[in-house]
Amino acid sequence: MKIAVWTACLLSSVAAYPSVQEHQSNDYPWRAPKATDRRSPCPMLNTLANHGYLPRNGANISMEILIAGLKTSVNLGADATEVVGAAALKGSTTGNASTFHLTDLDKHGLIEHDGSLSRADIYFGDNHSFNATIWAQTASHFTSPIISLATAAKAHKARLAAAQIENPQFNMSASDVQASMIETALYLSVLSNDTGATAVSAWVQKVFTEEKLPIKEGWKRPEGEISVSTLTALVGKLVAEGM
Known part of the structure; x- marks a missing residue:
């Protein structure tokens, strides 16, 4: 019964926002990457390349392209995007210091x-590649339709604990820990059900496993x-939940 109600809610959400979803489905259709297309260890960036918000070949991405792509797709502010972009440009192998390939993000x-x-x-x-076993460990915590702050914090903490046990050279700097949070x-925030603090489990699953925006499932931008302040505030709440 709960599943049926939840599904009905998602379907009604689709009907309520047809113009938004038609725009995202028609103007930025999902296409599986070609064998020659470049992708990163980040499922969200890969998702946006698969939809064409970023170059579909994953190559020669400038800060301007990155900012525009993340703003149009998921409403990520320029200040937050610039943090990612600045890090990416440090590993650029394009021959142009102002651009990077998605594969450049493989650099540890x-x-x-x-x-x-x-x-x-x-x-x-x-x-670099999606690891179904590792994701299964993470997703094992997502047993309800909605991922709460407490659940997200628990999944994050458990994943780090497992990695520490499995990897004899496990090492995370303070900046790495901050990045993971x-x-x-x-x-x-991106896959929220309009709360900005909880996510829809099925939508998260879609992005991580298929690298596809869950537009047909009811998600909207x-x-x-x-912004940076939005994410920082949410990290503070996650830490309070035991992350």
């Missing part, structure tokens, strides 16, 4: 770090801009 310590929610640590060789705050 830029935005990629040990204890990812969906990727293996670099110690195991592949820190912000990543959790980001999915809670957040109305409020997601």
Whole structure:
């Protein structure tokens, strides 16, 4: 019964926002990446490339392209995007210091770090590809339709604890820990059910496993801009929940 009610709510949400969803479905349709397309360890950036908000080939991305793509797609503010972009440009292999490829983010310590929610640590060789086993560990905490702050904090904490046990060279700097907290705050904000603090489990699953925006499932672009202060405040709440 609960599943049926939840599904009905999602379907009614789709009907309530047809113009938004038609725009996102028609102007930015999802396409699976080609074998030659570049992708990163970040499921959200990969998702946006798959929809065409970022170059579909994942190559030669400038700060301007990144800011425009994240603003149009998920309403991420320029201040928050610039943090990601600045780190990405440090690892640029394009031959142009003002652009980067998504694959440049594979470099350990830029935005990629040990204890990812969906990727293996670099110690195991592949820190780039989606890892179904690791994601299953994370998603095992998402047993309700809605992911609360407490649940998100618990999943994050458990993943870091597991990585510490599995990886004899596990290492996270203070900036790595902060980045991982912000990543959790980001999915809670982007895939929120209009609260900005809880996420719809099925939507999170869609982005992480298929790298596809859950538009058909009822998701819509957040109305409020997601800024650095938005994410920092949410991280504070997650820490209070035991992250």
